[in-house]
Structure formats: C-alpha cells, structure tokens
Amino acid sequence: MKDPRQRPGPTTADKGRQLWNPGRSGRMKAGLVGLSSAAIVSVYAVGYLHTSASEPSGVVAALPTANAVATVAPPIVTTKSSGQGTLPGAPATATPRATSTPKSGTTSSTAAVYKDGTYVGVGTSRHGNIEATVVVKSGKIVSAEISGCGTRYPCSKVSGLPGQVVARQSASVNYVSGATDSSKAYAGAVTQALVQAKA
C-alpha cells in the first residue's frame, strides 16, 4: 500500500475520517479484525430495532427497555481474547441464554407475516431459470421446493443448498465456500414468492 505520507494533503473528508480513525496515523492500529469484533459486540448489545412486522418504515420500534437490559447477557467469553471459538467446557446441550426477543406480539419464527397459500417465484441465472414453490401454513413457511428447473446443469447441482448437494455427492466436505449464480437464482425465486405472500 502507498506510504500515507505521499498522499496529497488532507481534504475535509480526510479530516472527518480521522475523527473516527485515530489509529491510522500511528503504529498501534486496531486493525480490521479488531474493528469488526468491536462492531459485533456493540451492535449485538443494542438488539433488534428494526425487524418488526407491524413497524412502518423509518420508525425505530425499540424493544421494551427493561426487557432488553434484563436479557442481554453479560459477556460470556470474558476469559477469551476473541469473541469467537468454542466455549471451554460448553456442553453440547447448552441452554442458550435469553436474548432481547420480545416476550409478546411476535412468534419465534421470522418477523414478517405471510398469508397462507402456495406461491411461485422464479429466479434467473445465466445457466437458466429456477422456479421455487413456497407453501405457507398458519403464517409460517413449511416448504420451499424447487418446482421447475430450466438450467443447463441438473438442478441437483444448482440448488440453493450447496452444502447439502456436496454432502450428498461426496463425503469429503461439509460445505463449499463461494456463491454460485444458480444458488442466487434459487434465493431469488424464493424471495419473489415471498413478496406475494407478505400480508
């Protein structure tokens, strides 16, 4: 990367950036990993503010303060230097601590409300289109199947569930990193179907 000293003089934008980037000029940079870790902690502590079926756009529907404060757990990983990784001694059947999910008014599934019915959506990819049929019962999605496959590759190869496909085809990996055009087509098809289903 270029030596910062060789850059032209700071613009207003640069000066603004320095307000939130005090580490830039020194050797003790927080680093991107540290920055992202801090972001996770601070945003998680705030909880969900926007996701709500009945909330009009632009309005922040804050969770009841008492609920949010009482149920955000104290830092669990105080003995660890990073926020990730296996908790020492965590049993496989660990009971999750309560979080800021509101106690009433919303179900434990997705916040959006769907009308019961069967909906079809189509997603496009350069390999061809993928059609998905989504079934909603009691306001919840019970299935989202590929109902049509116009792709040149067999649909089993181009489904939106690459991990499952690979696991079926080979015992060597659990998942494959990297999106495919066709997995996006499947997601696009389901998204389109759900647009119709939203109350």
Add this chain to the structure above:
Amino acid sequence: MSVGAASAAVRYHVAMDTTISVEVPGVSSEATREAIDRAFRWFDEVERVCSRFDERSELRELCAKPGEPVVVSELLFAVLSFALQVAGESDGVFDPTVGAAMTRAGFDRNYRTGERVAAGEQGLATFRDVVLTPETRAVTMLRPLTLDLGAVAKGFAIDLAAKELENYANVAINAGGDLYLRGVDAQGGHWRIGVRDPHDFDSLAETFILDGRAICTSGDYERRDALLDEHHLLDPRTERTARACASATVIAPTAMVADALATAAFVLGPASGIAFLEEQGVEGMLITPAGKRFQTSALQEFIA
C-alpha cells in the same frame, strides 16, 4: 422464511437475496430452534437497515439526504465505518460508493450531458465523499452518491448470527457460500470446507479445516455481466474489469472481514492481494485465470 424438519439440526432461511443455512449439530430442541430463529432474525435486521434495493431501508433513506449530517443507527454506522475503513486501507480498491462502480461498468458518462466522467474529485463519488462523526453517530455525504454495503452487510449478519449462537459449541452458518464455523460436525469431525476450482465446477481447489473462523470466496468463474451488482469486479486503478484473479478466498476470525478482504484481494491480484492480506493479519488464497495459486504464509495451518 425459515424451513427445517422438526428434528433436523439444519434450518434454512432466505434473506438478503441469499439462502442461509444454520446447522447446530448435537442439539435439537425447541430452545435450539428458537435460537436459530433468533440468528436468522439478524439477517432480516441487517437487510432492513442496509438494503440497497428497498427504498425504505435506513441506507436508502440516508442516501436521499446528501449534504447534511444524518444520525443513523448503531448497526448502519458500524457497517459503514468498517466499509470505509477497508476502503481507506485498500486505497479505494474496495469502495462502497456505487459511483465509482458505475465507472467500472462503463457507465461513466454523465447521463445528462453525455460527457465522460472519471471517479474522483470532479467526477463520480468515491469513499472520500462520506464523512463520519462518531460522537453523534452522524453520516455526511459530501455529494449525492449511492452506497452499496453488499458483501460487508452479509458478513456482518453472519457474525451477529454467530454471536447469537455463541453458547453452542458446534455451529455452521452458510450464507450463500460465505461461512462461519465453530466446533465439530454431526459426526464429531472437523468442519471441512471446500473451495471450488474456478475452472471446474465439479472440482475443489482446496479443502480447509475451520474452527472459530469465517471463510469467504470471491469468484469470477461464472463471468457475471451484472456489474452494477458486483462492483468489486472493477479495478478502479485501471477502470477496467479486474482480471488478475479467477478467485480469492479469505479466512478470518469474522465474516465481515473475510467478505471485504476477499473482494479487495480479488481486485488487487496475486502479488498485491496476498501482501494486503498479510498486512491485515488474515490468511487467504488467490487463483489466477491461468490456474496458478498464491497463498499467504500461514494458510497451510488451515489446509486439511
């Protein structure tokens, strides 16, 4: 949307135009299902805030107010801060302002006058046109511009979902090919993650063993044409489609970092990209169109 058989350890959700799966092996209880649903809600939350396509998103409402400080939520401020930091660190190779991306796509003519405009001071907006004031959590866009938080937002959603499930020893989150892994799989073995060979749909270029890490692969193997959607395909230094890499894979402690740096490294190309990743303290692998492979010095620790 969340789908999954009652007793299975894997549940699916579609959000951010991506299929997300969460696998929590070894536990299948109502409490686990609810925890996974809470994890999915983070994707909905991030989408509601950061969507470039929904005009009611907080991001779109911000972009409607150039020239004035706009106080935004913690979430939007955090994602934007991070994206701009990566832009600064990469000298604009990674840039969340779409203005520059339109140059990349060849949409570099002022649509009113027909004149060609370059990205930068006199032309289209760049990341330097976004000013943040952390004391007030305000964002000021110095000129009208469009922000695309794309992969960074998806990575952040993965990280928030992972935090939601931090009490579970074993977790796999897959959001359209960006992954976070912890612990072991249902058979008690390491999570094994393959990276597709950019030149052969059915083959793997490498297999990694990951625990407490995210992995993201930026790839060109499908030769996308929708450049407005994939702004990282442009090299802003040449204003040409980035061709130095066929794929770029990054392994990092968080998905937001892995996503952003895979994008930057992809555009930077083999030599600069690897150097950039080393500088940022993450591991990665770049594959050129000719099939040659470059990797960071400590990547071997992750190779299966």
